[in-house]
Amino acid sequence: MSSSQTKTDVILIGAGIMSATLGTLLKELVPEWNIKVFEKLEQAGEESSNEWNNAGTGHAALCELNYTVEKKDGSIDISKAIAINEQFQVSMQFWSYLVQSKLIRNPEDFIMALPHMSMVQGKDDILFLKKRFEALTNNPLFQGMEYSENPEQLKEWIPLIMNQRSSNDAIAATKIDSGTDVNFGALTRILFEHLQSRNVDIHYKHSVDNIKRTSDGSWELKVRNLNNSQVERHQAKFVFIGGGGGSLHLLQKTGIPEGKHIGGFPVSGIFMVCNNPEVIEQHHAKVYGKAKVGAPPMSVPHLDTRFIDNKKSLLFGPFAGFSPKFLKTGSMFDLITSVKPNNVLTMLAAGAKEMSLTKYLIQQLMLSKEQRLEELREFIPNAKLEDWDLVVAGQRVQVIKDTEAGGKGTLQFGTEVITAADGSIAALLGASPGASTAVPVMFEIFQKCFPQQLKEWEPKIKEMIPSYGLSLMDHPDLLQSIHHSTAETLGLTKKKEPVLSL
Numbered sequence: 213m214s215s216s217q218t219k220t221d222v223i224l225i226g227a228g229i230m231s232a233t234l235g236t237l238l239k240e241l242v243p244e245w246n247i248k249v250f251e252k253l254e255q256a257g258e259e260s261s262n263e264w265n266n267a268g269t270g271h272a273a274l275c276e277l278n279y280t281v282e283k284k285d286g287s288i289d290i291s292k293a294i295a296i297n298e299q300f301q302v303s304m305q306f307w308s309y310l311v312q313s314k315l316i317r318n319p320e321d322f323i324m325a326l327p328h329m330s331m332v333q334g335k336d337d338i339l340f341l342k343k344r345f346e347a348l349t350n351n352p353l354f355q356g357m358e359y360s361e362n363p364e365q366l367k368e369w370i371p372l373i374m375n376q377r378s379s380n381d382a383i384a385a386t387k388i389d390s391g392t393d394v395n396f397g398a399l400t401r402i403l404f405e406h407l408q409s410r411n412v413d414i415h416y417k418h419s420v421d422n423i424k425r426t427s428d429g430s431w432e433l434k435v436r437n438l439n440n441s442q443v444e445r446h447q448a449k450f451v452f453i454g455g456g457g458g459s460l461h462l463l464q465k466t467g468i469p470e471g472k473h474i475g476g477f478p479v480s481g482i483f484m485v486c487n488n489p490e491v492i493e494q495h496h497a498k499v500y501g502k503a504k505v506g507a508p509p510m511s512v513p514h515l516d517t518r519f520i521d522n523k524k525s526l527l528f529g530p531f532a533g534f535s536p537k538f539l540k541t542g543s544m545f546d547l548i549t550s551v552k553p554n555n556v557l558t559m560l561a562a563g564a565k566e567m568s569l570t571k572y573l574i575q576q577l578m579l580s581k582e583q584r585l586e587e588l589r590e591f592i593p594n595a596k597l598e599d600w601d602l603v604v605a606g607q608r609v610q611v612i613k614d615t616e617a618g619g620k621g622t623l624q625f626g627t628e629v630i631t632a633a634d635g636s637i638a639a640l641l642g643a644s645p646g647a648s649t650a651v652p653v654m655f656e657i658f659q660k661c662f663p664q665q666l667k668e669w670e671p672k673i674k675e676m677i678p679s680y681g682l683s684l685m686d687h688p689d690l691l692q693s694i695h696h697s698t699a700e701t702l703g704l705t706k707k708k709e710p711v712l713s714l
């Protein structure tokens with residue numbers, strides 16, 4: 213074992229979509245800054261960002277019912293849906309800028325247009341969906357959404373779901389054609405290729421084992437080269453902890469007060485993947501249902517057309533599950549080693565509060581293939597066991613923290629940016645809405661960590677994101693022109709005839 217030491221402007225830990233996005237933005241804003249990346253796996257986008265490890269939904273709240281909750285008075289709160297949609301517009305503008313400027317090519321390799329639909333059954337849920345539709349439809353962000361309870365119309369939209377269904381089954385759906393399927397794995401790899409071409413120093417098979425502050429306020433990372441077990445020391449003025457599920461442990465190692473009293477709870481995902489090309493061909497949409505009572509929001513069932521490995525696929529899920537690992541490639545000790553004296557009470561409080569979630573996860577874990585098929589049959593009445601295989605998706609580490617509204621040990625389902633008071637280090641925790649919001653999340657980091665530079669960066673940011681600082685909902689003309697130009701640049705207006713999986 214030997215040791216070497218180097219200093220740089222920025223270190224990004226982890227080669228997922230988050231580090232890829234931050235690195236790419238920084239290279240546009242301050243090309244002269246030196247950036248290093250350390251990733252413990254062999255290549256970029258292998259953990260949650262990988263196409264098989266997430267659902268690939270470009271989350272714009274077009275179909276996810278958990279983003280619009282019914283209030284006590286029966287009205288629908290659409291504020292979260294608006295915020296998520298606005299965030300996705302920011303990501304879309306940045307990807308479009310990258311293609312337009314020829315910094316990346318072939319958008320069809322990572323994004324495609326795909327109708328987003330919500331589908332519900334039963335009187336109460338149909339009433340909810342109708343109210344949701346009415347609340348959203350007049351908002352410019354959700355223009356083009358259609359609603360139907362008519363079986364003939366639904367047969368046209370979702371033949372696979374309507375096939376062999378009894379005419380007594382009351383079903384309603386909404387459909388909006390401006391939805392997307394995003395291959396975040398491909399996008400991550402494309403962005404890392406781009407970063408490599410811009411002289412970013414990327415080290416695969418390098419694990420960051422420790423982080424500590426130096427006397428001049430920078431950070432020193434202890435990095436293990438997994439090829440030869442050599443230990444290296446690398447210093448940087450700014451560090452981004454983009455380790456996905458690995459971020460909590462790294463944040464704890466920094467010792468910053470902002471990282472205390474925070475815990476993590478891992479929830480794993482399992483998808484059913486269709487292996488029958490005839491079935492795959494009968495569906496062309498992402499169809500989100502309603503979460504079962506007691507189910508966490510990330511386990512809303514959905515039946516999705518996906519484009520993975522240049523093939524059309526059909527996935528159903530995710531089923532939630534429990535594994536103490538924080539990364540798919542993590543350790544069985546991840547959960548237990550994340551419990552520290554400063555967060556043990558927070559974790560215990562969450563354990564007591566979330567008994568129903570624990571029970572739900574255990575039940576999900578125990579489901580047999582036949583029981584999973586029963587859930588699938590709520591979507592495809594004649595689904596056959598032999599047409600479907602199981603794949604294990606990524607791990608989501610839900611943040612647990614003490615909040616004013618929820619009290620001690622409250623489980624969070626969103627994405628959390630934790631930064632040191634002086635802005636020299638930032639960590640990203642949590643998973644939802646995840647990769648779709650990678651670009652706006654980085655602006656949150658800029659606001660917290662680079663407030664001085666942000667003013668200077670603004671003209672370039674506005675060139676990349678024309679709506680920067682504006683609410684698109686309040687600027688319908690701008691929204692329309694952005695919709696039009698991003699769809700054109702990203703190839704979303706073309707009817708794609710992808711390679712069939714036959």
Ligand SMILES: Cc1cc2nc3c(=O)[nH]c(=O)nc-3n(C[C@H](O)[C@H](O)[C@H](O)COP(=O)(O)OP(=O)(O)OC[C@H]3O[C@@H](n4cnc5c(N)ncnc54)[C@H](O)[C@@H]3O)c2cc1C
Pocket residue numbers: 225226227228229230231250251252253256257258259260261262265266267268269270271396418419420421454455456457458459462480481482530539605606607608640642643644645646647648649
């Ligand atoms: C089942 C499931 C479904 C999802 N569906 C969607 C969806 O439909 N739409 C959506 O937008 N988002 C979705 N998400 C969320 C999305 O996948 C994540 O938010 C996103 O991929 C996180 O990216 P990341 O870069 O933070 O993490 P990751 O992609 O996990 O990357 C982190 C990287 O850091 C590396 N690393 C960790 N620790 C270290 C260390 N100590 N040293 C060096 N390297 C380290 C890891 O090896 C990994 O490569 C889903 C997630 C799951 C699990």
